[in-house]
Amino acid sequence: MNSNNNILVKLNNAGFRQSKKWLVEGVSLTVEKGKIVTLIGPNGSGKSTTAKIALGIYKNIEGSVEKYTTKVGYVPQKISIDWTLPIRVYDFMLLTETIEDSAIDEALSLTGVIHLKNKNLGSLSGGEFQRVLIARAISKKPELLVLDEPVQGVDYTGEIALYELIKKISDTLNCGILLISHDLHMVMTATDHVVCLNGHVCCSGSPIDVAKNNEYKALFGEKASQILTTYEHKHDHVHSDEGEIKKN
Amino acid sequence: MFDDFFIRALVAGIGIAFVTGPLGCFVVWRRLSYFGDTLAHSALLGVTMAYTFDLNIAISVFLISSVIALILIQLQKKTNLPGDALLGLLAHSSLAVGLVVIGFLTFIRFDIMGLLFGDILAVTTDDLFVIWTGGALILIVLKLIWKALLASTVNYELAEAEGLNPDRAKAIFTILMAAVIAISIKMVGLLLITGMLIIPAAMARNISDSPQKMVLFSIIGGLLSVILGLYSSLEFNTSSGPSIIAAALILFILSLFKIKQSIKLKN
Numbered sequence: 001m002n003s004n005n006n007i008l009v010k011l012n013n014a015g016f017r018q019s020k021k022w023l024v025e026g027v028s029l030t031v032e033k034g035k036i037v038t039l040i041g042p043n044g045s046g047k048s049t050t051a052k053i054a055l056g057i058y059k060n061i062e063g064s065v066e067k068y069t070t071k072v073g074y075v076p077q078k079i080s081i082d083w084t085l086p087i088r089v090y091d092f093m094l095l096t097e098t099i100e101d102s103a104i105d106e107a108l109s110l111t112g113v114i115h116l117k118n119k120n121l122g123s124l125s126g127g128e129f130q131r132v133l134i135a136r137a138i139s140k141k142p143e144l145l146v147l148d149e150p151v152q153g154v155d156y157t158g159e160i161a162l163y164e165l166i167k168k169i170s171d172t173l174n175c176g177i178l179l180i181s182h183d184l185h186m187v188m189t190a191t192d193h194v195v196c197l198n199g200h201v202c203c204s205g206s207p208i209d210v211a212k213n214n215e216y217k218a219l220f221g222e223k224a225s226q227i228l229t230t231y232e233h234k235h236d237h238v239h240s241d242e243g244e245i246k247k248n
Numbered sequence: 249m250f251d252d253f254f255i256r257a258l259v260a261g262i263g264i265a266f267v268t269g270p271l272g273c274f275v276v277w278r279r280l281s282y283f284g285d286t287l288a289h290s291a292l293l294g295v296t297m298a299y300t301f302d303l304n305i306a307i308s309v310f311l312i313s314s315v316i317a318l319i320l321i322q323l324q325k326k327t328n329l330p331g332d333a334l335l336g337l338l339a340h341s342s343l344a345v346g347l348v349v350i351g352f353l354t355f356i357r358f359d360i361m362g363l364l365f366g367d368i369l370a371v372t373t374d375d376l377f378v379i380w381t382g383g384a385l386i387l388i389v390l391k392l393i394w395k396a397l398l399a400s401t402v403n404y405e406l407a408e409a410e411g412l413n414p415d416r417a418k419a420i421f422t423i424l425m426a427a428v429i430a431i432s433i434k435m436v437g438l439l440l441i442t443g444m445l446i447i448p449a450a451m452a453r454n455i456s457d458s459p460q461k462m463v464l465f466s467i468i469g470g471l472l473s474v475i476l477g478l479y480s481s482l483e484f485n486t487s488s489g490p491s492i493i494a495a496a497l498i499l500f501i502l503s504l505f506k507i508k509q510s511i512k513l514k515n
Contacts, residue, residue: 055409074409085277096410
């Protein structure tokens with residue numbers, strides 16, 4: 001098979017500007033079937049923006065996005081739901097697509113929240129809600145899964161289990177995953193391709209290549225490239241409001 | 249069967265309740281109460297246009313309300329005024345312009361009270377046709393955009409990311425709002441239409457735990473309000489629109505007891 005047939009979404013030199021400020025610019029990346037692409041970078045480096053560009057939420061972008069699938073599952077970074085709407089976990093699972101009850105139960109069981117099926121969405125804790133969000137995204141068996149810090153607020157053991165689940169889903173469904181994560185351990189062990197962002201692409205490649213990269217070391221610290229689990233921020237530059245790079 | 253004015257009013261009111269129930273839920277969920285009010289106020293202008301150019305009232309109201317909705321969307325894009333100020337501006341100026349135009353139409357006897365508060369005697373067999381076919385069309389279209397509208401009510405970006413086109417759903421919903429006001433203005437009156445949209449839905453919110461249930465209870469609440477309201481208007485010789493809304497209010501007050509119980513259970 002031609003490898004191009006495996007491409008789900010492709011960003012070509014994409015960028016997005018909001019009220020004259022670049023949120024991110026010059027991003028090129030490709031997500032293919034069965035592969036996990038992870039975006040890493042400090043706060044405000046444009047990770048979520050890049051994900052939203054890939055999803056087509058931002059429309060007036062620089063560069064271009066080629067999308068070859070409509071079966072998309074999305075776990076947003078933050079979601080605020082207005083509780084004037086009465087909605088149970090079960091209703092939420094059916095929000096964007098009609099799926100069978102068995103698929104709903106399976107997804108909720110996989111993320112460990114099947115017991116919350118008939119609870120009101122507003123009564124869940126942050127971690128529980130996060131698990132429901134992941135269950136909703138995977139239950140529709142998407143071809144492209146975009147996960148924006150999917151395990152925030154989840155307890156430590158749950159975090160590991162959920163990352164294992166994400167890896168498993170990528171294998172069993174053969175879906176492409178665009179992941180935003182702060183967990184460098186996960187990034188380095190399960191990811192196929194890493195893109196390190198800081199308003200632009202600092203470096204990208206396989207986890208090992210990125211770990212050896214000097215810009216990565218500058219961004220995450222020497223230790224991160226050695227033991228891969230320490231998360232330490234050392235920036236060699238900051239960005240002005242106009243997006244210019246200022247060396248420290 | 250439709251010879252009796254009361255039967256006509258009842259059939260008209262039941263048709264309206266079927267439509268205002270589901271639409272009213274979205275009005276409550278999306279915080280559009282004042283938007284509905286603005287469209288209803290602009291309906292007066294639509295009615296005067298109908299008299300001036302001898303058009304069907306429902307069609308004329310529908311057209312004017314749609315135009316006002318489009319003007320609102322443009323003003324929101326081009327000015328820095330907050331949404332509620334723009335709505336107030338459009339609501340009261342279109343009401344005022346409508347009343348001024350009525351002043352010029354001296355050749356027509358105008359029942360302003362009937363227009364503002366609904367008139368049970370005004371419902372004709374033609375109106376029944378407009379209400380039921382228009383209402384059926386509104387419900388069919390709402391069913392088609394239901395998923396996209398509900399998903400974008402919960403979270404716009406989720407709906408957009410997963411390919412549901414929330415902007416289109418929102419635009420269609422705006423047109424449906426203009427349509428429901430157009431078909432119900434004679435019955436409920438332009439000052440009280442928003443009440444018919446909001447009060448049964450608010451009552452339903454108090455006793456529902458899912459979107460579908462809230463829509464169902466909202467329809468039932470609307471139907472009961474129409475039946476109770478119309479019978480009491482016959483009994484006490486009160487005007488139809490206010491009687492229906494008063495009945496809806498009573499149902500809302502009753503629903504508060506249910507909410508109290510469930511809060512007690514939680515504690």
